[in-house]
Amino acid sequence: xxxxxxxxxxxxxxxxxxVWSTKWVLDANMLFCAGCSRGQRARDANQPxxxxxxxxxxxxxxxxxxxxxxxxxxxxxxxxx
Ligand SMILES: [Zn+2]
Numbered sequence: 001x002x003x004x005x006x007x008x009x010x011x012x013x014x015x016x017x018x019v020w021s022t023k024w025v026l027d028a029n030m031l032f033c034a035g036c037s038r039g040q041r042a043r044d045a046n047q048p049x050x051x052x053x054x055x056x057x058x059x060x061x062x063x064x065x066x067x068x069x070x071x072x073x074x075x076x077x078x079x080x081x
Contacts, residue, residue: 023061
């Protein structure tokens with residue numbers, strides 16, 4: 001991978017994390033939806049996330065936000081420096 005490719009990857013990862021952080025709030029071992037403020041514990045990461053009634057984000061975000069965060073962080077760690 002060239003330095004240019006690495007820069008592009010880092011940019012995409014940063015962008016993905018920025019988008020993710022506009023929809024989710026991480027607080028200790030809890031993850032909260034920014035649309036309805038419902039939360040999910042880290043130990044329930046393999047359960048689908050349950051939004052509150054009428055949540056504006058429920059149709060546009062993943063059902064497994066912990067997994068999405070973990071995948072992004074793994075990609076960051078695997079990216080060349
Ligand atoms: Zn929600």
